[in-house]
Amino acid sequence: MEQHDYDYLIVGQGIAGTSLAMHLLDLGKKILIVNDSGAPSSSQVAAGIFNPLTGKKLVKTWLADDLFPYAKGFYAYLEAIFGQQIVHQAPIYRPFRSIAEQNTYLAQSADPKIASYIKQDGDLADLSNYIHADFGGLEVIKSGWIDLPVLLEQSRNYFLEYDLLVDEQFDVNALSVSKEAVVWKEKTFGKLVLCQGFKALENGFFNWLPFTPVKGQILEIETEVALPNYIVNQGIFMFPVSEKVSRVGATYSWDPLDWEPTKEATEELKEKLDTLLKIPYRIRSEVAGIRPSVRDRRPLIGVHPDYDNVAIFNGLGTKGVTLAPFFANELAQHLENGKELNPLVNIQRYFSLYFR
Incomplete structure (x- = not known):
């Protein structure tokens, strides 16, 4: 040989x-x-979010029952080698947009295929001091983000x-x-x-x-008060990476395919964030990347x-x-x-x- x-x-x-x-x-x-x-x-x-339930219809992520346990063990292995935290567990809070959506999601949450990924009992989150959530929300568990x-x-x-x-x-x-x-x-x-x-x-x-590469942009914002440890997902995602600093994203665009943040993408995210977040914030930075997506x-x-x-x-x-x-x-x-x-x-x- x-x-x-x-x-x-x-x-x-x-x-x-x-x-x-x-x-x-x-x-x-x-x-x-x-x-x-x-x-x-x-x-x-990249934001590095891991989310077992995706889309407006609460679809279980493809191969979630295999992918998530394996990833958990792998990242724990890396944390042991490096002696540094990489995994940040955080539930995903999905505010209901209406009573109809609330009823639909609560009915779906009884599906045994996804029930293990939804908080079913105990005290549900109340984030109404920070975000607009007049109809409450759904809590997805076994989720979080990887500090890439x-x-x-x-x-x-x-x-x-x-x-x-x-x-x-x-x-x-x-x-x-x-x-x-x-x-x-x-x-x-x-x-x-x-x-x-x-x-x-x-x-x-x-x-x-x-390949069908897609450009995405993310903001880093700073709030005057500390946000609770939740990933909020409603049209955009928002999650704290430190006490008063959060990441917000993401956009999807195909032209131009470069690594430069744009004013248009910032405005798009800011408009969505303004309808979600109740408290003042300022934008600290903007970054863009090209996702290697496939047809x-x-x-x-x-x-x-x-x-x-x-x-x-x-x-x-x-x-x-x-x-x-x-x-x-x-x-x-x-x-x-x-x-x-x-x-x-x-x-x-x-x-x-x-x-x-």
């Missing part, structure tokens, strides 16, 4: 690349990550400490891929995994996949149709913090042990686009 300098070259150290790297390390693999920490990253600006900037910084420091990361722009011209070998800057690798998010459109391996809203995971040593882990969209840990394990097991990937995420579903 041919010996390589490394088992894996991972391009990108967002939530996808970081999760995959940790799983491969647990399997005893020798890895090298290439990531430019100075480049824009959707993982760095802290997670990525701590992971980066960990990878650097053990010489597992090269902090530079990935030079594709220094890459040579054949069916026998992956070579990058005179180092050889058993496999290449591209975890580049939106930048996947810039390489020739996977730019044929049906069918499922991740893009799997091996290239022509090169069995080139794989992709991408398309996690707005639910990256719950999808990444579970499917990092699935991909690692697929690459190392031949475990079948879920056909709903396997890029084989789009091979016809490559061969046409």
